[in-house]
Amino acid sequence: MNILVCDDDKEILDAIKIYLQNEGYEVFKASNGVEALEVIEANEIQLIIMDIMMPQMDGLRATMKIREDNNIPVIMLSAKSEDTDKIMGLNMGADDYITKPFNPLELIARVRSQLRRYTTLGSLETKSNVFKTGGLIVDDESKIVTIDAELTHELF
Numbered sequence: 001m002n003i004l005v006c007d008d009d010k011e012i013l014d015a016i017k018i019y020l021q022n023e024g025y026e027v028f029k030a031s032n033g034v035e036a037l038e039v040i041e042a043n044e045i046q047l048i049i050m051d052i053m054m055p056q057m058d059g060l061r062a063t064m065k066i067r068e069d070n071n072i073p074v075i076m077l078s079a080k081s082e083d084t085d086k087i088m089g090l091n092m093g094a095d096d097y098i099t100k101p102f103n104p105l106e107l108i109a110r111v112r113s114q115l116r117r118y119t120t121l122g123s124l125e126t127k128s129n130v131f132k133t134g135g136l137i138v139d140d141e142s143k144i145v146t147i148d149a150e151l152t153h154e155l156f
Contacts, residue, residue: 001115002044004028006036006059007051007077012100016049019104020111033057037065045072047115049107052078052089060092067093073114077102 003025007013010031017027028043030036032054039045048066052059063074076094078085086097096110129140138145 001046002026002028003111004030004036004039004043004045004048006030006033006048006054006062008032008054009051012051012077015104016107019108023108023111025111033059033062033065036062040066040070040072046118047111048072048074049077049111050074050094052076052080052085060089063089063093071118073118075107075110075114077107 003020005013005016005020005027006029007016008031013029013031017029020027028039028045030039033050034057036048036050037057040048048063050059050063057065059076059078063076066072066074073095074093075096075098076086076089077098077100078089079100080086081099086099089097095114098107098110136145136147
């Protein structure tokens, strides 16, 4: 399973990556919402852990953009612990909300819970005949090749 962790604090980013890799997950990193959207476009991501307060594009705006096209579970991670902040994050499209500082075991439990719901309730669409790397997507079933979301070639 591929997980995107988006946080502008490098130490938190690296710590979460270690926790998740120890559980067997493949981890992608981004330091702001713009980078997160680029990672999602170029890779098959099954879960996102998103900080709220970041430069360029904050986590709330990034989550709203993600929700335009994707049903990927999003866990908000923030130092903001007020109820109104949690409610806003959940109303903007987050599936869960964890406040910093956080217990790594709780984070892993919440990741497992979200992935379990996403995969067993059918929201995860897996196509074994679609190959994706970077901006290149090859759909063997439809015989279509796209680069950076633009149709480049139809295979026959």
